[in-house]
Amino acid sequence: MKPLSVLFILLLLPSSLLLAENDDLDKVLEEATYIATKTKLNADYVPGTVTVISGEKLKSLGITNLAEQNAFDMIVGFDSSTLSLRGAGSIYGAEGNKIKWMINDKPISSEIWGIPKLGVGQIVFPIPTDAVDRIEIIRGPGSAIYGGNAIYGVVNIITKKETGSVFTTLSQMESNKFGKGVGAYGTFEKNDLEVTTIVSADKSDGWDLPITTQSPARDGNLPNASRNNLFMADISYKNFDFWTYRLEAKNDYTRLQWDPSNYLPQDNDEPVQSNTYTMVGVQGKYNVSNVVLTAKAGINQYTNRAEVVFKPSSVLGNNPNHLDGVRKIDYVESTKYVEGIVETTVGSNRLLGGVYAGFLSVDQDDVLQTWSGNNYNPGISTNLLTVNDPKRINRALYLQDEILLNDQSTLTLGTRYDTYSDGRNALSPRIAFVYMHDESNILKAQYSRAFRPPSFSEQYSPNNQVSTKTYESETADTVELSYIFKTKETSIKTTAFHSRTHNMITYHDFTYETINLESPTTVNGLELELSKNYETLNLGANMAFYKSHRGEVHLSRGGLVLNYDPSEFALSSKVMANVFATLNSDTYYPTTLWYHYTGSKNRVNNAMLDANGNIVTIYTTNGSTPAQDYLNITQKINGISKGVDLEFGVKNVFGKTLKTLYFPLNPPNTSDVPYMGQTFWVNLLYKF
Template identity: 25%
Template sequence: MTTNPVCLSVLALCLLSPFQVALVYANPQSDDAATDADQAPLQDLLSLLEQETELATRSGMNADYVPGMATILSGEDLLVRGVRNVGEALTLVPGISDGMEMSGERQILSRGVGFGYASGNIKILLDGVSMNSTLYATANPVLNIPIEQVERIEVIRGPGASVHGEYAFAGVVDVITRKSQRKLHVQAMEGSGDRGGGGQWYWHDRERDLSVSFNVLGLDGDAGVDVAEDALYGIDRPELSNAPGTSNESHRYRGLFADVTWGDVFAAVKILDDDYGDAFGINHFLPPEGDRLSSRQGYESLQLGGNLQLGERLRTQLRLEALRHNRDRNELYVAPAGYLLENQPVYMSQDYRETRYLAAADLHWQPHPRHELFVGLEARHVQVDEATWDWPEAFAIDVPWLDEDLSRRVLSVVVQDQIRIGERLNLTAALRFDEYSDVGMHLSPRLAAVWPINDEHILKLQYARAFRPPTFYELTYPGEGTDEVRAGEIATYEFGYILKKPRWEGRLILFQSDLSDSIVFGYDEEGYINSADVRLRGIEVEYTQRLLPALKLDANLSYVESVDLGLDQQPLPGGTDLLGNLALLWQPIHAWTAALQLRYVGERARRPSDTRSPVDAYTLADLTLSYATSDRGLFAHIGVKNLTDADVRFPEQPSGLGGVDLVYRKDYPRPGRRWWLSIGYAF
């Protein structure tokens, strides 16, 4: 593998001391600017102290002191860096990269795990509500939420099942939406055709302790990238192809979030509608030109709850949730005329709907200031309401679809004990028990220690196990010779170290993860199977420094060795071993901020049976200029995505039809340089 010069630059900048940087950079300051600059380190410190999260333990703790490593991404900071949606924001987290499925759905890959393991390995929450569907375990609409609707994103890397249960396999993400703002905004992007707008509004009555908020946004686009050849060229049938042409990446997003809080009682409504085109085609046949919205995913959820103080040291939270998920496909392009049917192309349609109900109770008891016990009880029921699959009358296909009577009931108990020994050593022990009506019982333990040696040094150790139950789709399509698809499991060992200085901060984490019975699609078996064991070993480094009063650096670098123990120590296909991020944020005067965001993604391995060379590494550069005077008034962000017009390609994913291996020989190209603008007014 070749070393990218940008990656070397990341390492070099991380090693520069403030004195060395000052020698090569001078920035005269006005008196006002100097005053602001003198406060910059203090502001950085205060922002770090405010990074409290409940994601890791369900008890509010500073992110530095939770078990494992937590990352908190601020919505305002993400806008300043030019990030446009949640999926893109997650790539700023060490060890996380993105990809896409051939029909346009986003994928989030964690710690070297590739596309074969991508579905359902990260639990995705929206304001604390689980959004992973039981059909595929994904939550694509949440990844497409624009940053204009996001207050912050909390991420914990590694297993989180001891607290969050299913799908918290390789990490947990909670997207917190904006609730306490009054704003109107519009946005647009060149090339992709993105255009839309929305706003946030809230009202608060102090006397009644009543708050109401609304957060709404709509976005449309007719995106597409040029495609020279599709899979038909590889099987010598170019006369049937729509290539050269443009991928169908048209999309339409609608999001509405409403929240009401009255004293200790709360209610929340979430409506997400995410429509998109068929991209590169489910069989790697480029769809015809047009802006058809062939796939739709929608969520409607209602959450009701209350917080009760039962005593000086005892409190509880009760929650009821109802969620309906739709995943429909309308005239999805399958094959061109002449391939399956002589005189007409083949399209298919699918309709799927599931309803989920949840009742939960959390109990927090603090018998001693240094001791807190958490007990959580959950009961969940999932029911498939509709599952249909329609094909043309002229095309007879005998492929079963889901049983409309499918259902799943889950009973869960969580017990977590946190205790501080002495003045500094904090121990956390947790155990979660889940009983499924269809896939058996599972235990998810965690044992962690956090030792703040002093105000500058923090050490962390953690052992955690998690499970990943098979989805409804995986249970319906077991591979040939597979009696049943079992739950996958992961065991992770982590060592973390945090070093905090007045002007800079460093974080280091070493980890090893052992995966067993991972659920993957076996192409030789033509269905889902439990794969051989996998071992992941890696290191993640984060570094933040105030280089100059007006200049801040933020960088991270991650390396992982992924080994499939059943394939002669081969790396996992689709994943990469090396990822890096580097951001420079310059604020010469109070109202203006310029940001340069660099991202390096290393080579990505292919399947062992694929003799092509690995997918090339790439470096993305985004440049953004932001203006905001205060919490009220005009604000604007203008930027350039992929400033250097780099050739970015996601690995093509295996596809086949009728026993024929169908590939995009040049993978999935991604958009080049394009301008974007987001402008609004805060009241």
């Protein structure tokens, strides 16, 4: 029986078998979330579609670190392998840069995420789930209060603030490869001083992931070793909060990195590239009568450094010294920002307003890429971005009014206006209505607009044929309707939405240069979350169904008419689903099973035409990637000794080699790139 058939059979069982949410997640859902409105509200009562998942739940599903390749798969409509939400963020060239990412309410981003060439840029958060309190997710636009990049979603990772724990994780992959990690977190309090720290380090040899490609890459294993380091410190003293974070993710150049048109990197277990995020800042909060004033200032820096050797030298043609191909990257960017927020309540109106100013600059972007023929230029670096002196000042003003119409209804009105020093501006309105018929039935409706200016890597991509072209910011208008039914044991959440994007920023499927699509693109979707809890058994599922429509593409280069008709988005799955169950949930030894399914994804399936309108046959239909699925099983034993919990399990029980389609989309480079295999793991957590 096909996996998707099994899924639908599970969904057709009686209501007593509807969803699995454990007690930890139930408690989180009853807690307040700030992500939807920046004010304190229950997650089920906020405007729009918000999901909250605890770190304990993620760990019970087999996710021990957010740097893992499938770390966010459990989120409704999230495809970790393309870092997308709602079937739209995975549009080619947009790996994660159309989502607003935050850590403890502090934004984190990079101008080179999603760049199409030279393998720079990725999103990896090396945070152990042992140290994660919860993850809050807005599915859909969030620009009205969060600004640019919040076009298809907002993800906020919130870490723990507890007395203290030490944890370690050991794992074994296929082919006798291993992983190990260790970490600790704790909180010190004295009088008005509170200090919370998190430290961790881990290393993984990865898996043997064989790949068969077309020339020139040849066949071999795609290296995927990783090594991560984390330091986070939050200090609170009276009215002030200080933070200093350093997240370093090292890898072997495969996750959204490797370009299949190049040779394979050397197969080894030592990471050759690092992505480092450094975040420091201060915040002050004051209560003046009925007004809360918050002032915030911070500096974020992102660096990408790599030295990758491509093999083998024997196939590098006329390379005079028979050297392997080499790619070296030294990239640095920084963002300096200040923000002020005012909150107050006047009658039935809860008002929030804010001002924001940020300065973004690329400080260094040296790239050395050399191999045979004309590309053999040892020691000569190029500056992809700084030659254009990319700098951007962003100023914004936002205002929001949550109006309590009566005991059952709330209306939220909000808007944000952003300006950029390079001549762009954006208005992001929002109107949302929440109606609570009774304690069990909630209706929601929302219209919102989001925007995203072109990143520097898109504006100044080396593939762009017209270097002086200015790209328009993309805007997305989204309408969504939601219904929630919940009792103490049962929960059913349904959301239907329609999103229309204008001036979509993407990459041409043949030339890989940045383009604005001339006609609108759309995504229609239906999302379901279901849960049912028994005394010793919790069952659950979530599903997402998407139908996308990409606008027309018109481009002429080198005597060829490179036009494409409207089609579905490449890389975007129509169906994604999770089914999970926790057995013995109220005992000291719960067992959790998690089945994940991602449907097939289209490659480019339109013909390319020459100047006479004839089909260039090599670029006709390109097929699709197959559906992917896996099963994880996790066993937990609480209190094996005083303060010690043991957790162990198998990820990808049936040992499938999971694959997805990365750049590029067209022949002759149509390889389905492997990204994950089977893993056995064990974790010990000691609380003191």
